[in-house]
Amino acid sequence: MPKNEASENVTADDVAVAAGVSRWTVNRAFKKDASISPMTREKVMQAASQLGYLPDLRAAALASDKSNLVALLVDDFANPHKLVMLERLTRALRSRGWDTLLVNTLNAEDAGPAIANASQRRVDATILIGIQFDDEVLAAALGARRLQKLIIFARTSENPNTISIAVDDAAATREIAQYVLDRGYKRPFYFAGPRTVSAHLMRKETFLAHWLKHTDQTVPSMSAPSYDANIAAEMVGHQFANQQETTRPDIIVCENDALAIGTIDAIRHQLGLRVPEDIAVIGFDDVPLAASPNYKLTTYRQPLTAMADYLVDVLEQSESKDMTRTFHGQLITRDSA
Amino acid sequence: MPKNEASENVTADDVAVAAGVSRWTVNRAFKKDASISPMTREKVMQAASQLGYLPDLRAAALASDKSNLVALLVDDFANPHKLVMLERLTRALRSRGWDTLLVNTLNAEDAGPAIANASQRRVDATILIGIQFDDEVLAAALGARRLQKLIIFARTSENPNTISIAVDDAAATREIAQYVLDRGYKRPFYFAGPRTVSAHLMRKETFLAHWLKHTDQTVPSMSAPSYDANIAAEMVGHQFANQQETTRPDIIVCENDALAIGTIDAIRHQLGLRVPEDIAVIGFDDVPLAASPNYKLTTYRQPLTAMADYLVDVLEQSESKDMTRTFHGQLITRDSA
């Protein structure tokens, strides 16, 4: 029979016998920074690769109570920016030895069960990158303590039991507002996303406040039920149909690029107007499509790579106190505003 | 002290004591279709929820050698269609009790390690939804047997040790080709994606063959290095700059929507032409953006939900023989062609 025919279930014991050492030495060989002589390790690794052995991470997690696994809860797959975030996060995590459990929060009621589910896998941390995670969900999550760390990614959170890694929304929005002022726009309109958590309103509130302070005028606005370009397009088309040039806005400031892209489509194809000549548009996120020759969207780019790297720093930290941190991004000016 | 203050590490034993039963009865209570009286189960569940107990899935996986976990290997986050696939797959999986390990294949050389990584988590199946998984990678994956099932999703594969769940590419492409013929286009151009695996060339080959057979003419083509709209736009702008109306194509058939969207952008903004009047465009996938008023892309929609459901069927099957299956989608005709 072939040498490694019965490679069904090779354990460290098998390798130990083959290499003439104890099982513990085998596992040491696979552990970085373990106390083992180079010669022995080489011998073990050779036997291991011959038998096709790789340590069982389930057992390791069970024994050490450390899984090197994080859960990523997502509930908003309509927003293309989520794909970028997923890429950056999984890249940073995996390149530093962490695995990712992707949990689709099926619907509003499912957030609780989704978190419970992750906790049953005994993940070392739970990362929320969705939007529907309102205060109740957070409370439930914090209650089901087991998920050692609760990290809110790319969203600020004022909950003290939570670690938030995000751009400074207020500063970013002020920069945007100032840009709008500086370029001489007179009648801005703010297009917000779903208003589930108070923190999510920060961008809108900041913009309105800034504008009021500098021009003494209020800014009209509306909210989309989700960050979906097609829905945004419908709303914009509906909202500004048959409006006079003097009453319609000269710029629509969108809470993110998904809304901005829908807005541009609607301005051009439903209102029959030009961007930016008739109505300018600003977004937030700098999704790949924002750079396309079609949209040339002026938007705000978050330092996602740095944020993802910092997230792994947080994971590797034993203490989770005072880990919340905000970053600064940059306004990318293109042709749309 | 509070009642459940020390809810650090509640195990089935703790619940057993609280409920006055054995540990095994506790675990039975959490297992569907287990032999347990309703009264006992109720009693156990009450004690469990009071203590905040939930079974440890690591231990369960270790003991039963069944993890209810699948690995999803992705290497192409530039294609927006991936986000749709992720949503559909995680939805189908989670709603039927499966968890998903999202593995970002960092680069071409990382495919092997990524698969090994997944196998160390002892996943019940590995699902490939990327493109760079060429024959060598497949061989390596099959070698590292441990990932019981190797499923290629949304791509056909002729490898007999693999389970492929995809649309019938040949039939779909013939339908597209026939549509192009029927609409009277004369000078098609085929825009393909990365040519890594032989199977990936099927769409292009099929289109070319169909056209040759029906018109006796060959179709020019080119290949993008990745499914990225911005790169596609550049390539199209470069390829057709300064071409006469009589020599340039009257329709560009794209291997998928990412390429098609870039193509439309380039036609309009770099070539200064109209879609579909000057050059028509056809895609494949029906990404959300394809329906936007800006693109109105004629494209081919895969029955992703049915495919994802079938994937879970496959997982729940003990035998993995002859599970490969192809589906039929439909051509969605919009304005772009």
Next chain:
DNA sequence: ATCAATCTTGCACGCGCGTGCAAGCTCTTT
């Protein structure tokens, strides 16, 4: 009231590896 058929419950053993310590070993220092 009795017996068999059915339901419910308890349990020994194992899944594969980590932890922390102690014994064995090698090498340097005087």
Next chain:
DNA sequence: AAAGAGCTTGCACGCGCGTGCAAGATTGAT
């Protein structure tokens, strides 16, 4: 050449739960 100092290796015990069987409890029919 002998004694520490530092390096390597081995091991008992435990992580939390599943499997399969056997004992105990319950039910219905006779």
